[in-house]
Amino acid sequence: MGGAIRSEIRKVFTTRLWWGMLLGMMALAGLIALGFAALVGTDFGEDPSTGVNPFAEMNAGVAQLVYNAGLIQNFTTLFPLALGVLLITSEYRHQTITATFLSTPRRWIVLVSKSVAVVLIGVVYAIGHALASVAGGAGMLAGKGEPTLLDNADVLQSLGIGVLAFVVWTMLGFGFGMLVRNQVAAVLIAVGFSLIGQIALNIIFAISDWTWAARWLPGNLTGGMLITVDPTGGLGDPDTQPYFEHWWLSALILVGYAAALAIAGSVLTTKRDIT
Template sequence: MTTTVERPAIPRAGTPGLRLIHSEIYKIFSTNTWWLFGIASLVISGLALWANLAEANYRLDEALNPMPFEAPEGMPPEDLAQMQAQWAADHDVHAQVIQAAGGIYTSGQFFGLLLVFLLTALIMTNEFQYQTATATFLTTPRRTRVIVGKLIAGVSLAMLFWFVTEAIDIISGLLFFNAKGVGNGLDEWSVQRAILFNALAYLMWAILGVGLGTLIRSQIGSIVTCMVVYLVGFAGTILVFQLIHEYLIKRDWVLTAAVSMPPIASQIMISPTKLYEEAATWWVGVLVMLAWSVVAGGIGVLLTRRRDIS
């Protein structure tokens, strides 16, 4: 009589989801890509911070040491009133502090978001570039879990980029405003909102990047597409909507509708003041970015579940 002895199950250490996230984070930090992008982000943020500090210094000096308003002779009353209002706005110290603080505390975010967009797209395309996708999905057959792990890893990296650049921006801003002898603007909701939604913008562009990486497997193709979507999309959206407004539909809502595109929406949501006169309010930009992020994440999961991986 043969006795069958069952071997005891050996428990695997850790929670499966956490192991997967740890694995995805390890993949990111095992390459040189992340720190090259990190250095680029610091350099770009530093240049943007320097430019914003220089502009803020100029504007605050004008506001703190105003020259007497001199009305040009023979100017129509309507134009004179508009000029006086603009002069008053330019010499309103509190308003200038808020505007300067919003720019200084979010310095470098325009190109920082682009770098995060590119980096998170590479998180997915690297699997196909180095032909590790098959091993990844064999190890974790539930593809949805893999995509979620990559999303969390990408968002974590984006938040790291945001935190480092934001810390530098805030410390530099506090030193600058203290030296100028004015408030630092951190007690204003519009400035706080700009900082918080700047973090949200990093998170959302990270999700968009992973979604794009699942849609376009080619590494070069995804990089080119990211550049086109972000840079050409920003300038092109403004140009297209201005042309429509100028030659087809002469309504202000046409210019407001530019918020429908992610590059414009993310700029609108973090701006402490209106990005331009006809711009949508900040919360519309938030809703648009949320919608694009949900769509990108959903498409990424669906495509990865249905595609053959070889």
Template sequence: MTLLAVERIKLRSTRSAWCCAALAVALTLTFAAMFAAGSATTAPVTVTSTQFGSGVGLLIVMVMATLAVTTEYRYGTIRATFVAAPRRTQVLLAKAAVVALISAVLGELCSFGSVAAAKLAVPTADLAIDTPFEWRAVAGTGLVFALAGTFAVAIGALVRHSAGAIALLIGYTQGAEQLVQFIPKAGPAIHHWLPFNVGNKFLTGDADPITANAHDGLPPSDATLGPWPALIYFAGFTALALGAALVTTAKRDA
């Protein structure tokens, strides 16, 4: 519990964490309001369409999670942390737990806040969250943010350099997973099993019949797993990344 409290204080006292958190929520809600206002004249605003900007929020939260690790290596404070708590794996686990919790809270603020922002922009829109799919698409965002934040912590611990870790995350999530589809023959099959594509299936899979053709929210995933198995798969991939970070952190010099 002491390590958890220490990591919470560290993150709370870091300016970059506050800036990233504020930026993630602000941009996500702004995108939701703008998209709702812009599309209201041509198509009905739906609960899923309000989540249009959550991908941007997720990316910023992952940057925050990465900086929570790499900033300590940059300024050398990680050495003092490891002297005070020699069991390095416990330190990293505590940091991952704190970041996951904060990421989950930010995910819920982004998702439910987007619904509220769209409602303010288009007061006549019917944005009641009624169906299991709508609840999963909105409330489930916190789970995906938590796992993605944990994955970003692992990458930060493995790379230990802010620019390199952030570039790797952005390059993979925004580029590599999409470009894989262009590999002849095997590309689409590989893309079905890439972690962030699968994680997105939890939020976009098994859409309600009345909104199944509405591709105005998050881009639908083409993963073959169902929504809940997809979340478990994404969690497993995150656990593998964190496991690799734990082993590396325990063996390398600070």
């Protein structure tokens, strides 16, 4: 098992794919956090229908929103999702999966080893995302004379939960890649649903006043994990928010999605032919 795990980790970290996507994600995360930090203390974030402005003044909820803006807006989640898909589908595309299973005939060992490598790369991406977001967001806040709140327990907790979010999104991609072995199709479907499909569903649910349904979308579950303090200071209506009341409930459901995909993909991978 140890040798298989080391082999899968080397497969990930000896390619240019992981650090190329990491740098792109960090640049995007830093810019998004910077942009959200620029809204603090302004009226640009005010909801015209309610008059509520979550960026009116700095608090722990706003800091959570700023430092996790890329994840909450479902932009930087695309990177771990796509990476998870690519890590497994590239083996099928280049037919290296045959040699992998021949060298380790017990396929469950290979899948467990790949899962460990996926979790590890998810943690690396989470750290990179946090560093870039804090650099962009805190830099803008400090420049505006606003408190960064990086010593606040709720803000630090949110950054820590971000590690779990990244691991789960990478596992979502990995599980989906096992189900849809065609690399191009898997990436397009996964990224397309995450970016466009969820936006469309959020609009449909908002028009239909189905807030309960919106809370089950992976992107909104991620937001529910990361925003544990109300940025509006209690001015917003919690019944209209697409988040569950407790962050851990959102986390459990999102982990359940990843586990379901991983288990279904693993069962199919252990049973079907590889060539």
